[in-house]
Amino acid sequence: DQFKSQGNKLIPDNKAESALMYQRMFEGLTLFQKIAQSLFYTRFVPENERHDSAVKRNRDDLKAEVKLWEGYLQGTGPYLAGKNFSLADVIVFPVIAFLFRFGLNEEHYPKLAAYHNTVKDRPSIKNTWPSNWKDTPGQDALKDF
Numbered sequence: 001d002q003f004k005s006q007g008n009k010l011i012p013d014n015k016a017e018s019a020l021m022y023q024r025m026f027e028g029l030t031l032f033q034k035i036a037q038s039l040f041y042t043r044f045v046p047e048n049e050r051h052d053s054a055v056k057r058n059r060d061d062l063k064a065e066v067k068l069w070e071g072y073l074q075g076t077g078p079y080l081a082g083k084n085f086s087l088a089d090v091i092v093f094p095v096i097a098f099l100f101r102f103g104l105n106e107e108h109y110p111k112l113a114a115y116h117n118t119v120k121d122r123p124s125i126k127n128t129w130p131s132n133w134k135d136t137p138g139q140d141a142l143k144d145f
Contacts, residue, residue, distance in 0.1 A: 010087040021081035021088045028092035038062040073111035093119050103140040
């Protein structure tokens with residue numbers, strides 16, 4: 001609030017736009033949780049406690065969540081909460097970038113891919129992009145999504 005007249009206006013003045021921005025921002029936590037449950041299951045669950053059914057459930061949950069986010073970008077504008085870059089993008093973009101870093105198939109999620117490709121070219125994003133992501137290839141854990 002103190003700097004809202006400087007740079008990008010990250011919190012919209014319009015109540016409906018502001019509500020959508022906050023909704024997307026907080027829903028980003030669920031997206032991150034489902035990514036962690038799916039991608040890091042074997043890291044956090046001891047081998048003798050792992051179940052194939054849990055792996056399948058976690059992947060299915062993540063796939064459903066990613067489809068939800070693909071749907072959010074249908075007709076809302078190029079950003080997560082509308083036509084303007086907002087606090088929702090600041091919070092959730094790193095999570096979406098993580099999906100693509102782990103091989104999310106751009107062809108299956110064209111709206112998310114367009115969003116990712118647009119936002120990653122912003123100067124603030126380029127300046128804060130993890131250096132090891134610049135110099136190393138991503139992974140393919142989500143290539144079948």
